[in-house]
Amino acid sequence: MSDARERQKFLQWLRDRGHRVTAERLALFEEIFAQHRHIDAEELLDSMKARALKISRATVYRNLDLLVECGLARKQRLGQNRFLYEHVHPGQRHDHLVCTGCGRVVEFVSPGIAALQGEICRAHGFSPTSHTLQISGLCNACVQKRDEAQRPPERALPSPAHVETARTLSGPPP
Amino acid sequence: MSDARERQKFLQWLRDRGHRVTAERLALFEEIFAQHRHIDAEELLDSMKARALKISRATVYRNLDLLVECGLARKQRLGQNRFLYEHVHPGQRHDHLVCTGCGRVVEFVSPGIAALQGEICRAHGFSPTSHTLQISGLCNACVQKRDEAQRPPERALPSPAHVETARTLSGPPP
DNA sequence: CCTCTTGTTGAGATCTGATCTCAAGAAGCT
DNA sequence: AGCTTCTTGAGATCAGATCTCAACAAGAGG
Numbered sequence: 001m002s003d004a005r006e007r008q009k010f011l012q013w014l015r016d017r018g019h020r021v022t023a024e025r026l027a028l029f030e031e032i033f034a035q036h037r038h039i040d041a042e043e044l045l046d047s048m049k050a051r052a053l054k055i056s057r058a059t060v061y062r063n064l065d066l067l068v069e070c071g072l073a074r075k076q077r078l079g080q081n082r083f084l085y086e087h088v089h090p091g092q093r094h095d096h097l098v099c100t101g102c103g104r105v106v107e108f109v110s111p112g113i114a115a116l117q118g119e120i121c122r123a124h125g126f127s128p129t130s131h132t133l134q135i136s137g138l139c140n141a142c143v144q145k146r147d148e149a150q151r152p153p154e155r156a157l158p159s160p161a162h163v164e165t166a167r168t169l170s171g172p173p174p
Numbered sequence: 175m176s177d178a179r180e181r182q183k184f185l186q187w188l189r190d191r192g193h194r195v196t197a198e199r200l201a202l203f204e205e206i207f208a209q210h211r212h213i214d215a216e217e218l219l220d221s222m223k224a225r226a227l228k229i230s231r232a233t234v235y236r237n238l239d240l241l242v243e244c245g246l247a248r249k250q251r252l253g254q255n256r257f258l259y260e261h262v263h264p265g266q267r268h269d270h271l272v273c274t275g276c277g278r279v280v281e282f283v284s285p286g287i288a289a290l291q292g293e294i295c296r297a298h299g300f301s302p303t304s305h306t307l308q309i310s311g312l313c314n315a316c317v318q319k320r321d322e323a324q325r326p327p328e329r330a331l332p333s334p335a336h337v338e339t340a341r342t343l344s345g346p347p348p
Numbered sequence: 349c350c351t352c353t354t355g356t357t358g359a360g361a362t363c364t365g366a367t368c369t370c371a372a373g374a375a376g377c378t
Numbered sequence: 379a380g381c382t383t384c385t386t387g388a389g390a391t392c393a394g395a396t397c398t399c400a401a402c403a404a405g406a407g408g
Binding site for chain 1: 383
């Protein structure tokens, strides 16, 4: 929807800092606000090139950092390796469920957890600036998929009826 | 203390899987249980070489994964870049406060947060296997250090009395 | 104790995500 | 328009982690 306000904030922030307003910065801003959520630098780069926007990798990385610095984007490791970026919704703290089966990321909001975190910081004299909470596991769909994959065979496998089932979680065929 | 129980579990787990018990595996096991907490693969490697234990980088990485797989160690990104490993204390879930000033890591336990996470997963039909909760910020000492660093100058700087103070947080001199 | 099979190791190459370098280019002040 | 200074782009570089493959050794069998 209207990212007009954010756009304004970004431009203002750039000028206040003495940074220049360049075509690349605007394009990157548009791109990340056009995306729904959780995109990594490389995807962003591809997606911009696909739209015939000329921009280099270095510039993407540099300016993503800028967006983070000015508070319009957030940078987090959700999977394992790459950083994912998301544009920030004003004042709405959320955390993530990450499905290790299909890679899907679901957001959730928990004021209760937020409050408890606050208490813990106070108790430790710790002054928090950010946090990461992600829960990894299997989403509904992937649990089902796994269960189906285990039932049907029904033949005389060496019947590993106890432990050992965790391996199949990570790479179910497409 | 007695990691005899864990050692036993490790050996058993290796044999059950048809893995071999090698000197390198035992040495790595000893090393990680000798460390107090949160050590990365490279440090572990150095620390073992310092003790004249012969082991290669690849073996450290491979066998750390093994320890994680069998549930005796946990692998997490706490700072930013490297993975940190810690040996697992039976059944004791904890999370981390990470000071961005001095890098110190403090553990905390919160049954309340654990319970809320459980509720959230249930509500989303999500089947969790692990989680990461870390709160970044400044510890007591670093907050004080920062405040002291800001007071003394007391001279006529351009007085940025409003925003703009976040930059100094990241790199205070040693 | 010796042999044989097969999992494991080590050194270095390789991969990957991210950052840095520096000459060419352009924003924005005047 | 001219000039200063920040920004960009292409490729080099870095760091952490993983992979390759020949040499090695654990453990089963004799």
